[in-house]
Amino acid sequence: MSKLIFKPEYRKSWALVIGINNYLNVSPLGYARNDAEAIANILEKKFDFKKENITLLIDEEATKKKIMSSFLKFAQENIKPNDRVLVFFAGHGHTIKGNRGEVGFLIPVDGNINDISTFIRWDDLTKNTELINAKHIFFIMDACYGGLAITRSLQPGSMRFLKDMLQRNSRQVLTAGKADEQVADSGGPLPDHSIFTGHLLKALDGEAESKDGVITANNVMSYVYKKVSTDLYSRQTPHFGFLEGNGDFIFKASILDSLQKEDKKDEDILIEIPALLNEKNPDKEELSIIEKTKEYLSSDRYRIKLEDLTIAEIRKVLTFLKEENFSSKKNVNSEEFINRLKKYESIIHPLQTIAISLAYWGNNNHSSLLKKIITRIAENQKTREGKAAWLALRWYPTIILLYSAGISAIAADNYKYLSKILLTKITRHNKNDSEITLIVGEAIKDIARSNLFKTLPEYEQKYVPRSEYMFKLLQPLFDDLLFLGKEYEKMFDRFEVFLALVHADLYYQNGYIWGPIGRFGWKFNNLSGNNNIFKDIKKEAESLKNEWPPLKNGFFGGSYDRFAKICQGFEEKLQKLNWY
Secondary structure, three states: OOOOOOOOOOOOEEEEEEEOOOOOOOOOOOOHHHHHHHHHHHHHHHOOOOHHHEEEEEHHHOOHHHHHHHHHHHHOOOOOOOOEEEEEEEOOEEEEEEOOEEEEEEOOOOOEOOEHHHOEEHHHHHHHHHHOOOOEEEEEEEEEOOOOOOOEOOOOOOEEEHHHHHOOOEEEEEEEEOOOOOOOOOOOOOOOOOHHHHHHHHHHHHHOOOOOOEEEHHHHHHHHHHHHHHOOOOOOOOEEEEEEEOOOOEEEEOHHHHOOOOOOOOOOOEEEOOOOOOOOOOOOOOOOHHHHHHHHHOOHHHHHHHHHHHHHHHHHHHHHOOHHHOOOOOOOOHHHHHHHHHHHHHHHHHHHHHHHHHHHHOOHHHHHHHHHHHHHHHOOOOOOOOOHHHHHHOOHHHHHHHHHHHHHHHHOOOHHHHHHHHOOEEOOOOOOOEEHHHHHHHHHHHHHHHOHHHHOOOOOOOOOHHHHHHHHHHHHHHHHHHOOOOHHHHHHHHHHHHHHHHHHHHHOEOOEOOOOOOOHHHHHOOOOOOOOHHHHHHHHHHHHHHHOHHHHOOHHHHOHHHHHHHHHHHHHHHHOOOOO
């Protein structure tokens, strides 16, 4: 699933909605049937779920066999990657303590409390999502049980690009409560509905809608959590989060229609993720890589531990990046390209978080460690034979690292670090040592020549598809780590301008100026004059001359005149692009 590139829209919407009042062997409920029927109705009337694509199982229909067969029908071929699936269950839940923690169950209408084989194990549903092609699946369970195994929830105030969330997969869950909590089957904000589903219906009816007119699973989870956990008649605390992925189930996003539909440019908006006041998982004793990195950066006494951690991650990455895992002799096609792209991104991710942290929080003692990350990964490129496209793409992990560290240094306003990053010299097999900027610039040119990024859905007609793709790729991680918000776009574009100008300066020969042009290229000739980072940087330098921080930290030989010459030559190139 994660190897697919999705479109920023849904093809079809599917739902399995279950409500059980009258159990055969368990105490009855009062409003589960009403809850299920109301959910099915609002999905059809408000969120464009076709009636024929909604399976509604009420009371005697909701047997274990019927529930599982209906759910597994989603694994059939009529479900496509750009579809969404919602599963709603209103009924009894049950939790049993196993040897390795709690195990959660849903009780179907024919379930027997004395025979757990008649229950539906929660894990059976989540594991079977591997068989379902839909990019987004959202489980909403008006039942209390444990053993959810949620991986994470987004940090309060996080921001995500709307279309980008539609192009990432996700498996999300919201339950009415945890183990040993009793679901309130009445007394909610709406008559004849449970407290949980009453607040859920209000969320879907507009209470959870953002100022941009967007309703996402995260919006809904935040609203329902706050309302149910503080409801006067409630004795339950909803549980929620991601089971897998980092996209978001979108209920409604009318603003998508008003966004500029431009083939050449990537128009999108940042959506603020509402605060989800979820508690930390008490069972998670092991600190994550990012938490360890932050701790080790907090004091020089952890310097050796930080170096050990970083070297261990470098070794792992180099093992995974071996030629045998990415043969350069395979045929070049879109499917294989996407497969490699996702593998590279997954492999480099832990090292990427360390590089971002070092560039943002590191001091002078840490610069050598950041340099080691870049040089060891870059110097790993030894293969010289094979398909040109695959040879060029082998530099993609290095490009990700360079962007990650560079954007982070710019966010920290640390041009000393940025200089160390972009001017790092790399030892190359059978070639002279060269600055990483020149090597990466050459790789970017070769990747562009292959046109592989133009094979990605929604990137076919973009001026700079690789740049646009990386802009979306990196944003969630930067928002999670550094909380850049809307400043991220400026930081990304600023880095790409520096990458281009520094490359042009190092490459300058006989009056020829070239550097990799990113998304700042089409912004340069933007008639509105907004977001023109290139011109902003030029004005900064003109104002401060040799006192400009980038010059004082070694760029362009510390000379404003040298910068001005390169900048003028590059500007002339941008003027000839005719990108509007």
